Structure formats: C-alpha cells, structure tokens
Amino acid sequence: MRIVLPLLFALPLSFALAAAPKKPTPAQLTAQVRRLTEERDDLKQRLAATESFQQELAAAQQARDRAQAEAEAARRETAQVRAALQENQGGGDAILQEMQTAKDEAAAAKAEAAKLKAENETFRTKASSGPAEGDLVILGEDILPARPLNLTRVTPHLKSSSLFSLRPRGVVVVNVLVNEKGEVVASRLLQGLPGEGADVKDAGEACVEAAKKLVFDPATSPDGKTRLKVWQGVGFFLD
Structure with a gap:
C-alpha cells in the first residue's frame, strides 16, 4: 500500500x-x-466567542443582582432597627448591635458588588485585547x-x-x-x-x-x- x-x-x-x-x-x-x-x-x-461572553455576562449580572438584593435587604433591616430604637430605648444596646451588624452586611454587599463590577471590567478588557503567550x-x-x-x-x-x-x-x-x-x-x-x-x-x-x-x-x-x-x-x- x-x-x-x-x-x-x-x-x-x-x-x-x-x-x-x-x-x-x-x-x-x-x-x-x-x-x-x-x-x-x-x-x-x-x-x-458569543457563548463564552454571554455566559460570563449572565453570571456577572446574576451576582450583581444578588448583591443589590442583599444591600436592599440590609437597608430595610437598618430602617426597621432605627424605628424600633425610637419606640423602645430600653433595649438600646441590643438594637445598636443589630444596627451595626446590618451596616456590616450592607458594606459587605457593596464590596461584593464592586468586586463583581471590577471582574466584569477585567473580562471585557481581556476579551478586547490580544491573547497571551x-x-x-x-x-x-x-x-x-x-x-x-x-x-x-x-x-x-x-x-x-x-x-x-x-x-x-x-x-x-x-x-x-x-x-x-x-x-x-x-x-x-x-x-x-x-x-x-x-x-x-x-x-x-x-x-x-x-x-x-x-x-x-x-x-x-x-x-x-x-x-x-x-x-x-x-x-x-x-x-
């Protein structure tokens, strides 16, 4: 042959x-x-290229939505704590602790949203630039x-x-x-x-x-x- x-x-x-x-x-x-x-x-x-970009973008949007929902929930909880504090000064220490916790959760949610935004920008930059070695x-x-x-x-x-x-x-x-x-x-x-x-x-x-x-x-x-x-x-x- x-x-x-x-x-x-x-x-x-x-x-x-x-x-x-x-x-x-x-x-x-x-x-x-x-x-x-x-x-x-x-x-x-x-x-x-289209599927990869759509999947990454969808994941970033979902994470952003979750972070926004968590931040909104933290703001509502803070408002409720403030209202309760005005109604009852007797439990001030516990209420203040709850407020601090809510603030920390809101800050963490904002930080996560900022991180996801930065990762999304990094992905967009990498997608628009040439490949590496x-x-x-x-x-x-x-x-x-x-x-x-x-x-x-x-x-x-x-x-x-x-x-x-x-x-x-x-x-x-x-x-x-x-x-x-x-x-x-x-x-x-x-x-x-x-x-x-x-x-x-x-x-x-x-x-x-x-x-x-x-x-x-x-x-x-x-x-x-x-x-x-x-x-x-x-x-x-x-x-």
Missing part, C-alpha cells in the same frame, strides 16, 4: 467525498477539505496557524487487510492540539473513512497515532511574537 504525504489545513468541517465520473486528485480533495473547514472554523469561532485560541484570520516540520517522516501504519476485503482508501482528518512549543499534546479523529468495518476503524486509529508524532512551528499572533496553543486539522490521504 502507498501512503501519500499528509496534508495540513485549518480546523475542518465534516465533509463527504462526492461521487464523480473521475477519481478526484489529492489536490482536489485537499482544496475541498480546506474550503469546508474554513467555513466551519469561522462559524465555530463566532459561536464560541500559551493561550488556547481558535484559528482565524488574526492567528497564524502552526506549521508542520516533519511531514515527510510521519505516515500512518495500517494493519494488513483480510483476503476478502479491500484496503481502505480516502481522506482521514485528525484534529491535533499543538501547544506553544510546537508539540502535539492531544489528537482525535475528526473525519474517518466512509463505511464500517475493521479496516476503516484501523485506518482512523492509525492516522490518530501518526498525528501524535508531528512536530510544528507553533501558531502565533500576526506579528509572530506571541506563540499560541491551537486545535487544527491534519489530513491523511490513503491510496
């Missing part, structure tokens, strides 16, 4: 190789995978993807087929997590070969294991100064 050089591209979309009068070339398959994965990458990036980011136009350095020395090793089955052929796409040092720290099957069977399963597992041996020049910010951690796709064309 002949193993064709693995192909690198950005985070992939699910795709299927359409039947055609002529067998598609590796270049055509690569172009199709790249186009589909770019579309999926853009959608995932938008969705992830080693941050996990989603590939996009503002990120330079990781570049493989040893593609020619990495090939998937497939088990021998049975006498009654054909060798698996097609494109297998593996997602690899490349850290800021260019190391593959995780890999997972993103798109296996069509169909079922031991040979198809073995092809996917072999490609996942092969992807772990890749070494990359890590992804960076556009200026090339900040190295980042990314998930990105590696395509193996089996012929």
Whole structure:
C-alpha cells in the first residue's frame, strides 16, 4: 500500500467525498477539505466567542443582582432597627448591635458588588485585547496557524487487510492540539473513512497515532511574537 504525504489545513468541517465520473486528485480533495473547514472554523469561532461572553455576562449580572438584593435587604433591616430604637430605648444596646451588624452586611454587599463590577471590567478588557503567550485560541484570520516540520517522516501504519476485503482508501482528518512549543499534546479523529468495518476503524486509529508524532512551528499572533496553543486539522490521504 502507498501512503501519500499528509496534508495540513485549518480546523475542518465534516465533509463527504462526492461521487464523480473521475477519481478526484489529492489536490482536489485537499482544496475541498480546506474550503469546508474554513467555513466551519469561522462559524465555530463566532459561536464560541458569543457563548463564552454571554455566559460570563449572565453570571456577572446574576451576582450583581444578588448583591443589590442583599444591600436592599440590609437597608430595610437598618430602617426597621432605627424605628424600633425610637419606640423602645430600653433595649438600646441590643438594637445598636443589630444596627451595626446590618451596616456590616450592607458594606459587605457593596464590596461584593464592586468586586463583581471590577471582574466584569477585567473580562471585557481581556476579551478586547490580544491573547497571551500559551493561550488556547481558535484559528482565524488574526492567528497564524502552526506549521508542520516533519511531514515527510510521519505516515500512518495500517494493519494488513483480510483476503476478502479491500484496503481502505480516502481522506482521514485528525484534529491535533499543538501547544506553544510546537508539540502535539492531544489528537482525535475528526473525519474517518466512509463505511464500517475493521479496516476503516484501523485506518482512523492509525492516522490518530501518526498525528501524535508531528512536530510544528507553533501558531502565533500576526506579528509572530506571541506563540499560541491551537486545535487544527491534519489530513491523511490513503491510496
């Protein structure tokens, strides 16, 4: 069996190789995978950013509402204590203690509200600024993807087929997590070969294991100064 050089591209979309009068070339398959994965990458990036921001904002708003409710409850309690103090001077010491407690609770609620506000501002500032060294980011136009350095020395090793089955052929796409040092720290099957069977399963597992041996020049910010951690796709064309 002949193993064709693995192909690198950005985070992939699910795709299927359409039947055609002529067998598609590796270049055509690569172009199709790249186009589909770019579309999926853009959608995932938008969705992830929106969901993350909405969750953080909702959490901050809920915490702020709780702090405001606690402060309002403390103010009402203080007003009740003051009214009781005017009606009954005999229990002044106990009432004054309750007032102090209420004031402390109100101060604590205000401090919590201020803390949540500061955390929310910090989150907004971080969201608007660029990523830091080693941050996990989603590939996009503002990120330079990781570049493989040893593609020619990495090939998937497939088990021998049975006498009654054909060798698996097609494109297998593996997602690899490349850290800021260019190391593959995780890999997972993103798109296996069509169909079922031991040979198809073995092809996917072999490609996942092969992807772990890749070494990359890590992804960076556009200026090339900040190295980042990314998930990105590696395509193996089996012929």
